[in-house]
Amino acid sequence: MLQLTQKEVEADFRRASDLYARYGVDVETSLKKLDAVQISLHCWQADDVGGFEHEGASLQGGGLAVTGNYPGKARNIDELRRDIEKVLSLLPGRQRLNLHASYGDFSGSKADRDAIDVSHFRSWADWAGELKMSLDFNSTLFSHPLAASGFTLSSKDKKIRKFWIEHVKRCREISEYLGKTQGNTCIHNLWIADGAKDIPVDRFGHRKLLKQSLDEIYAVSFEPVYMKDALESKLFGIGSEAFVVGSHEFYLGYALMNKKLICIDNGHFHPTEVVGDKISSIFQYTDEMLLHLTRGLRWDSDHVVVFNEEILLIAQEIVRSAVLDKVYVGLDFFDASINRIGAYVTGTRAAQKAFLYALLEPVELLQQLESENRGFEKLATLEELKSMPFGAVWNYYCLINNVPPAGMYIDEINKYEKEISSKR
Ligand code: RNT
Ligand code: ZN
Numbered sequence: 001m002l003q004l005t006q007k008e009v010e011a012d013f014r015r016a017s018d019l020y021a022r023y024g025v026d027v028e029t030s031l032k033k034l035d036a037v038q039i040s041l042h043c044w045q046a047d048d049v050g051g052f053e054h055e056g057a058s059l060q061g062g063g064l065a066v067t068g069n070y071p072g073k074a075r076n077i078d079e080l081r082r083d084i085e086k087v088l089s090l091l092p093g094r095q096r097l098n099l100h101a102s103y104g105d106f107s108g109s110k111a112d113r114d115a116i117d118v119s120h121f122r123s124w125a126d127w128a129g130e131l132k133m134s135l136d137f138n139s140t141l142f143s144h145p146l147a148a149s150g151f152t153l154s155s156k157d158k159k160i161r162k163f164w165i166e167h168v169k170r171c172r173e174i175s176e177y178l179g180k181t182q183g184n185t186c187i188h189n190l191w192i193a194d195g196a197k198d199i200p201v202d203r204f205g206h207r208k209l210l211k212q213s214l215d216e217i218y219a220v221s222f223e224p225v226y227m228k229d230a231l232e233s234k235l236f237g238i239g240s241e242a243f244v245v246g247s248h249e250f251y252l253g254y255a256l257m258n259k260k261l262i263c264i265d266n267g268h269f270h271p272t273e274v275v276g277d278k279i280s281s282i283f284q285y286t287d288e289m290l291l292h293l294t295r296g297l298r299w300d301s302d303h304v305v306v307f308n309e310e311i312l313l314i315a316q317e318i319v320r321s322a323v324l325d326k327v328y329v330g331l332d333f334f335d336a337s338i339n340r341i342g343a344y345v346t347g348t349r350a351a352q353k354a355f356l357y358a359l360l361e362p363v364e365l366l367q368q369l370e371s372e373n374r375g376f377e378k379l380a381t382l383e384e385l386k387s388m389p390f391g392a393v394w395n396y397y398c399l400i401n402n403v404p405p406a407g408m409y410i411d412e413i414n415k416y417e418k419e420i421s422s423k424r
Contacts, residue, residue, distance in 0.1 A: 001407050004395060009405055013396035016389040023362040023385075030359040031397055033324065037355045040096040040136045040187070040330040043103055045344050046074040046083045048336045051102025051143065054110075061150075062142025062193040063237020064302070068337025072421030077105055079424065081127055086416050087344040088131070090409040092401035093352065097133055098189075098330050099124060101171050102140040113144060114166040118177040125181045134182040136330065137227075139171040141192045153217075154194045154210035154245045161213055164192075168217045172227065179226030187290055187328050189263050191232035195240030206245045214254060230290040230328075231255050232263035235270060256285050265292035265332055266310060267301025276313030280321050287323075292332035293351050302333045305347035307354055315354035320363055324355075341421065342413045349409075356397065357390055 017027040044051075048066040049059040050073075059066055074080035080103070088095060101113065104120030111120060128135050141152045141164055149155065152164040168190060175188035194206065218229065233248040248269070255262040262282060266275040282289055293311060295303040305311060318327050331351065335343045362381075369378040395405035404412060 001410050003408065004405055006399060009392075009395045009399045012389065012392035013399075016392035016396075019388060020360055020393070023388075024365060025360055025362050027360065027393055030356070031393070031400075033359050034352070034356050034397065035093055036325065037329060037352065038094050038096050038134075039348055039351060040098040040328065041084065041087065041344065041348060042098045042331050042333075043080065043084070044100055045331075045334050045347075046080045046340055048073055049100075049143075049334055051100060051140065052077055052080075052104065053102055053106060057102070057143070060143040061147060061239070063195070063234075063240045064142065064193070064334075065238055065300075066302075066334050066336045068335060070337055070339060072340060072417060072424055073336070074340075075424060077103070077107075077123070082420070083341055083344075085131070086341055086413075087348070088133070090345045090403055090412060091348055091352070092398050092403050095133065095348070096136055097128060098136040098138065098187075100138045100140045101167070101174070102143060113140065113146075114163050114170070116167070116170050116174070118174055121174050121178065125178055128182065134184055134186070135178045136187040136189070136328075137171060137175040137178060138189045138191070139168045141167065141190075147193070150196065150240065151194045151206065151245075152192050153213035154192075154206040156205070156209065161209065165213050165216055169220065172217070172220065172222065172229070175227040176222045185225060186227045187230055187261070187330075188227055189230040189232055189290060189330070191234070191263070191265075192246055193234075193237055193240060193244075194246060195237060195244040196242050197239050198242050200243040203243060203245075206243075207250055210245050210250070211254065214258075218258060218260070228261055228288070230261035230263040232265055232268070232290075232292065234265070234268040252282070261288050261290045261328070262286070263290040263292060263330075265294060265301065266314060267292075267294040267296035267332070269296075271296060271298070274313065275310065276317040279314065279317040279323070279327075283321055283323050283326070288326050288328070290328045290330060292330050293347075294332045302335075304333050304335050304338075304343045305331060305350045307350040307357075311351060311354045312357060315351075315358040316361065319355070319358040319361070320367075339413060339417055339421075341416060342410075345409055345413060353390075353394055356394055360388070360390055360393060361385060 020027050050057045105123040175186045179186035231251040233251040234244050297303045398405040
């Protein structure tokens with residue numbers, strides 16, 4: 001693996017700063033802004049979306065599939081926490097952790113989804129507090145017998161709806177508790193898999209039921225300083241190819257009418273849709289949103305994030321629209337075919353790099369060229385920026401954050417695998 005000394009990283013950085021300064025970009029300011037981008041790490045990459053409700057719990061249904069059987073999966077809360085600590089030690093900046101309700105600590109008392117409460121998340125809050133890390137939260141409406149019909153909050157069966165309404169109500173209370181404990185807003189995200197494999201006839205009926213369930217759930221309000229609600233839309237899932245109740249139009253409408261956050265998962269759209277383009281539209285009507293960064297690949301939505309054009313445009317649009325402080329950023333991918341810690345670190349660093357790249361753009365200059373109709377110069381400048389020494393700035397950012405620059409984290413992960421995760 002490429003090894004860099006501190007001196008080399010610093011020298012490269014000085015040269016890079018000088019070159020960016022010639023475009024009018026103050027690199028130190030960009031790095032300060034990058035510090036403010038806190039990425040919420042999804043807890044579910046560590047154990048393939050299994051959760052800890054009972055021993056050997058695994059992902060079931062929900063239109064999600066995790067493929068691969070790479071060794072080292074976290075089998076319990078302790079292993080998962082240890083893995084997350086390792087991941088955090090290899091990431092510059094500060095992160096949050098995004099929990100799913102199914103990851104509660106049920107060692108004291110087991111509870112079905114309609115009976116969970118803050119007691120199941122106390123040990124999480126304690127652990128996160130020690131790490132000075134904040135938590136976000138998700139209701140879990142899959143991997144459960146009452147989700148097996150393919151419908152939960154939009155089910156035509158009143159008993160099923162009632163069960164899940166109670167679950168989400170409790171998850172909101174847990175989110176409020178986490179927010180109060182950590183002293184900042186816990187984002188509660190709601191995603192449901194409700195939908196149909198084949199041609200539905202009563203789309204309207206299911207969507208009406210979902211709206212009713214949501215109205216009932218959100219009838220209780222919480223202080224936004226403690227918790228905020230987000231709603232995540234989807235286009236289709238495995239087994240729900242023909243119809244997903246919670247579509248983009250459905251939730252965007254609901255979020256705007258009810259002052260909730262829309263959650264945009266960039267794997268939940270048609271493959272040719274440009275998700276970055278949505279941000280400046282959404283922000284005309286709302287002043288906050290949640291992102292799930294992922295990588296869609298053909299029909300699947302959950303590959304490890306890489307620093308590609310799609311993620312970059314999302315970051316650029318956030319920076320160019322000056323809404324960096326209004327976007328909550330989460331990750332959402334699960335790959336069981338490679339080292340899971342490696343997946344986290346590679347994916348998170350890729351997302352951070354996209355934000356850094358966007359923060360190093362001379363936005364004013366580019367906007368000026370555009371407004372003066374100097375299209376060729378704008379295009380050429382955008383192209384030239386691609387070969388600026390952005391990697392030198394990234395490495396320096398890692399250095400000042402005391403984490404390995406460049407690919408020097410790879411050896412660390414291999415060591416952890418050898419000593420710890422491979423023995424599971
Ligand atoms: C599924 C959604 C959702 C889940 C997690 C586990 O398509 O993206 O966010 O991945 O809740
Ligand atoms: Zn998602």
